Amino acid sequence: MCVSLMLLLLVCGAQSTHFYGTVMTYYPKNTNADGSLTVVLRYKLSFHDCSTRDLWQCPSLNCGTQTSLVLNVVDQESSGEWCQREGIMTRRVPINSQFQLELTGFAWINNNNGIMFWRAVTGVELRNRSDIGQANTSPQTIILPALRVPSNCRRDFHLLDFDPDGDEVRCRYANSSLSECFDCTTPSVLSLSESCILSFSPTSSANEGPYTVQMVMEDFPRQTISLTQNGGLTVNSAISKIPVQFAVRVDPAVPSCTEGLYLPRFLTPTPANKAQLYAPVNQTLSISVNAEANVSRTLELLFSGPHNTNKSSLGAGRFLLRWTPSQEEDGESHPICFVVQSITSSTTKYQSELRCVIVTVGNEPTISTAVPSTTTPTFNYHPYNNSLNYNYSSLNNYPTDFDQQYNYTSYNHYSINNNYPTQHNNYPYTNHTNIHHFFTNDTYTNNNPTKNSRTYNNNTSNYNHRPFTNSDCSPYYYNIESIRDFYI
Numbered sequence: 001m002c003v004s005l006m007l008l009l010l011v012c013g014a015q016s017t018h019f020y021g022t023v024m025t026y027y028p029k030n031t032n033a034d035g036s037l038t039v040v041l042r043y044k045l046s047f048h049d050c051s052t053r054d055l056w057q058c059p060s061l062n063c064g065t066q067t068s069l070v071l072n073v074v075d076q077e078s079s080g081e082w083c084q085r086e087g088i089m090t091r092r093v094p095i096n097s098q099f100q101l102e103l104t105g106f107a108w109i110n111n112n113n114g115i116m117f118w119r120a121v122t123g124v125e126l127r128n129r130s131d132i133g134q135a136n137t138s139p140q141t142i143i144l145p146a147l148r149v150p151s152n153c154r155r156d157f158h159l160l161d162f163d164p165d166g167d168e169v170r171c172r173y174a175n176s177s178l179s180e181c182f183d184c185t186t187p188s189v190l191s192l193s194e195s196c197i198l199s200f201s202p203t204s205s206a207n208e209g210p211y212t213v214q215m216v217m218e219d220f221p222r223q224t225i226s227l228t229q230n231g232g233l234t235v236n237s238a239i240s241k242i243p244v245q246f247a248v249r250v251d252p253a254v255p256s257c258t259e260g261l262y263l264p265r266f267l268t269p270t271p272a273n274k275a276q277l278y279a280p281v282n283q284t285l286s287i288s289v290n291a292e293a294n295v296s297r298t299l300e301l302l303f304s305g306p307h308n309t310n311k312s313s314l315g316a317g318r319f320l321l322r323w324t325p326s327q328e329e330d331g332e333s334h335p336i337c338f339v340v341q342s343i344t345s346s347t348t349k350y351q352s353e354l355r356c357v358i359v360t361v362g363n364e365p366t367i368s369t370a371v372p373s374t375t376t377p378t379f380n381y382h383p384y385n386n387s388l389n390y391n392y393s394s395l396n397n398y399p400t401d402f403d404q405q406y407n408y409t410s411y412n413h414y415s416i417n418n419n420y421p422t423q424h425n426n427y428p429y430t431n432h433t434n435i436h437h438f439f440t441n442d443t444y445t446n447n448n449p450t451k452n453s454r455t456y457n458n459n460t461s462n463y464n465h466r467p468f469t470n471s472d473c474s475p476y477y478y479n480i481e482s483i484r485d486f487y488i
């Protein structure tokens, strides 16, 4: 260890303190003719300047071959505080690979938690997942190199934690036992929750200054899955892990923590944090970011995202971020994060809250089956187009997609193809012909009289498909087993 640290010191020691952190994510791509898999790893690399170099290493020789690496500037802070670049690394790896990539170096910016050497580790898992029938994609996130908060203001940084596979994403600090950092002292003024919220509470001016944050984000399957390799391995632990490292600067106290005065406040139509946006291939997505800070002369937009995102200022706290996804990014989801920073004097900078959006490359899914509405209930329909198909002595409302789990919002009783009055099954109960959801056991119909078909009710959102077998099933999941319990 000492030897390698000495070597690093010799290699990098001439530099002043300069590192501002990194993030790495990955997407598996196509399987090649020779059976190998292409994986695209994207990383952000932040330094004081735009020219400092550092390369990700493969310590275990099983990372396949790097077929391309491009590095481009993403954004620079206006006073020259930091520069963030994006690296896009393409590797050709044996199918079913798992490997780690490491970034190490010296030195972090000066910081109150006394960290000098950096080390970041990405755990790539490309074995075939039993639940999705393909390789895992890592959580997708990014971060700005330096976030600021005045020492007297409370702030929660809700970090983006999007997972394209729908996994549960959890955050934790990097752990020295797992070699995820060299020096792992956590920032004393910040607390990190498993749900990726980094919280700062007002603190004494003695604690002002920069802190380094060295985190790990991991994706966990929501159900036990197996990863195929020599017959399969069952996992319910983390699948992949990515490093998220950056700085938080605790600045001198501000006269008021009210947003919109010193601290910039976002105005409409700035997208909400964690908003999901859609951009088809070759079509430019424009994101408007508007902010105000009444006690400020200058506002600037700082962002992180794909390197070919363009930012422009329209004046008066109005900004535009524009990104055009390419063919290679079709179907993927990429994050864009931003803050607005006010500069009241040459040394005083205040930042808005952090916001991130996730941009999914493709068309926005058409919302035809999920939006509840009482006037035109278009969600959920009877798959058959005439009443003869609805047989009260047989199954009713059989879903066309048998793998899907239906719940009460996604399954109403409205026929799109007529032969039924629009609110057919909302008619008062008189006999089996005009009511669809007659339970075989009246006991259940009385479980929740306002939410079942026995009552006169033409409000479709009141219709509850509480499974016959489980009266405690909340929020009223309507699964395939229970469908058998519904008769005309």
Ligand SMILES: *[C@@H]1O[C@H](CO)[C@@H](O)[C@H](O)[C@H]1NC(C)=O
Binding pocket: 031, 095, 128, 129, 133, 134
């Ligand atoms: C992954 O599993 C799915 C379903 O079992 C299978 O169709 C697919 O070919 C597998 N992919 C690879 C790369 O083995």
Ligand SMILES: *[C@@H]1O[C@H](CO)[C@@H](O)[C@H](O)[C@H]1NC(C)=O
Binding pocket: 175, 176, 177, 178
């Ligand atoms: C670090 O990882 C080790 C090994 O998995 C574990 O025992 C330990 O509790 C972890 N430490 C922290 C602070 O999470």
Ligand SMILES: *[C@@H]1O[C@H](CO)[C@@H](O)[C@H](O)[C@H]1NC(C)=O
Binding pocket: 258, 259, 260, 261, 292, 294
């Ligand atoms: C900032 O000034 C605008 C325009 O005068 C006003 O509408 C807004 O309420 C002010 N914001 C705050 C936080 O005082």
Ligand SMILES: *[C@@H]1O[C@H](CO)[C@@H](O)[C@H](O)[C@H]1NC(C)=O
Binding pocket: 281, 282, 327
């Ligand atoms: C996007 O543009 C590229 C280059 O102009 C073109 O090759 C590709 O076919 C276009 N894709 C779509 C979906 O428009």
Ligand SMILES: *[C@@H]1O[C@H](CO)[C@@H](O)[C@H](O)[C@H]1NC(C)=O
Binding pocket: 284, 308, 309, 310, 322, 323, 324
């Ligand atoms: C971004 O700016 C570059 C250079 O000015 C330009 O070539 C590119 O088309 C712009 N992209 C978008 C999405 O506006």
Ligand SMILES: *[C@@H]1O[C@H](CO)[C@@H](O)[C@H](O)[C@H]1NC(C)=O
Binding pocket: 384, 385, 386, 417
């Ligand atoms: C009714 O559905 C059947 C089978 O799903 C289909 O063949 C037929 O064309 C439909 N009739 C009308 C009028 O939509």
Ligand SMILES: *[C@@H]1O[C@H](CO)[C@@H](O)[C@H](O)[C@H]1NC(C)=O
Binding pocket: 388, 391, 392, 393, 394
């Ligand atoms: C209704 O279902 C019963 C029992 O499954 C069956 O015997 C009958 O033929 C069905 N009637 C129609 C019109 O489909």
Ligand SMILES: *[C@@H]1O[C@H](CO)[C@@H](O)[C@H](O)[C@H]1NC(C)=O
Binding pocket: 369, 370, 405, 406, 407, 408, 409, 410, 475
């Ligand atoms: C209900 O089902 C729809 C469609 O399957 C889904 O979009 C929605 O999230 C589900 N709602 C709940 C509460 O699970």
Ligand SMILES: *[C@@H]1O[C@H](CO)[C@@H](O)[C@H](O)[C@H]1NC(C)=O
Binding pocket: 430, 431, 432, 433, 434
């Ligand atoms: C069932 O209700 C319908 C419509 O109200 C009516 O036409 C039919 O005669 C009723 N059948 C019986 C058996 O009561």
Ligand SMILES: *[C@@H]1O[C@H](CO)[C@@H](O)[C@H](O)[C@H]1NC(C)=O
Binding pocket: 440, 441, 442, 443, 444
């Ligand atoms: C109907 O409900 C009663 C009372 O809860 C229960 O004893 C009986 O088993 C139920 N019948 C069926 C067919 O589930």
Ligand SMILES: *[C@@H]1O[C@H](CO)[C@@H](O)[C@H](O)[C@H]1NC(C)=O
Binding pocket: 457, 458
């Ligand atoms: C419900 O439907 C009945 C019968 O069609 C109608 O008279 C009543 O006005 C409706 N009520 C509401 C709240 O829509």
Ligand SMILES: *[C@@H]1O[C@H](CO)[C@@H](O)[C@H](O)[C@H]1NC(C)=O
Binding pocket: 374, 459, 460, 461, 462
């Ligand atoms: C329908 O029922 C839901 C749930 O009880 C209620 O929130 C909603 O206001 C109702 N809508 C109408 C039009 O009565």
